[in-house]
Amino acid sequence: MSSTHPYDPSDSGLLLVFAEPGKDVSLDEFQDWYNNEHVPLRTEHFPSFRSAARYTVSSTASSSASQAYTQTTWAALYTISPLSVLFSDPAYTRLRTERSKRESDVLARIGVLDRRIYRLTYDSDVDPAYASLHRARADLLPQAQSEGEREQGDARTASISNRPIKAEHAPPVVIATSVTPAEGNQEAYDEWYLGEHVEALSRVPGWRRTRRFELVDALIIGRDAARDNGDAGSVPRCLGLHEYDSPDFSSTPEFAAALNTPWRTRVMREDNSGIAQQERRVMSLYRAWDPTAALAAAVTPAQTDSSA
Secondary structure (H helix, E strand, C coil), X not given: CCCCCCCCCCCCEEEEEEEECCCCXXXXXXXXXXXXXXXXXXXXXXXXXXCEEEEEEEEEEECCCCCHHHHCCEEEEEEECCCHHHHHCHHHHHHHHCXXXXXXXXXXXXXXXXEEEEEEEEEHHHCHHHHHHHHCCHHHCCCCCCHHHHHCHHHHHHHHHCCCCCHHHCCCEEEEEEEEECCCCHHHHHHHHXXXXXXXXXXXXXXXXXXXXXXXXXXXXXXXXXXXXXXXXHCCCEEEEEEECCHHHHHCHHHHHHCCCHHHHHHHCCCXXXXXXXXXXXXXXXXXXXXXXXXXXXXXXXXXXXXX
């Protein structure tokens, strides 16, 4: 696997996987493989996997709607830190090169497996503008904080942003909005997003968090996918991931207001020509896992001694 876009090995990020069993893999077989083999192999052995949750995709809107990969009904989200584990950790890459017989068999028959790797570029959890909201959520505290992290503000910020997230704290609803701004419109899009959009979303009842990511690599395989990873070029470059307590957010006046501002209209343009590619998926929590390896690694010697 090689990266499509530049990234730093120390970057934090996201592993986002959309999937569709297809006509040759039963739902029971798909769920058993995913829940009892695929996810645990990652959460139980790799501290870089800071969270793990699977979602059902309840709705999709895409500028590539005619392509089968946009119609997947399952998703998996993993917070990763650092990203290098996905590309260069031999123990992890062996999960792909030395698959179990069951996994190899499922992947040979699956309809679509759409794997995307992103690097983190923004997290509202570490934005001082939302500090009062953060304090209201106990799960935002780092699981552990070394002496070095206490002394270095940047390191502490990183530890909060990439803290291990237990299953009980997985967001019930996630909106994944992906776009590629039109040529020459990236800077204007970024300025609007950070200058207005996140703040407007933070006023929506039930909003928890917004993160932004940039695509590093995409691989789309399966019997219903284009050959030779031909669908990957249609994956938008910029991802906004928004977490909510319930799907009720979408019917609130605050949410409607966030999508109807003069600044947004200037960036998107009246005919939507400000965006070259776009995709939006609404996802509801199906199941989450404790990132057991990450949680174990976060236990400091002092914590271990005090519990003895």
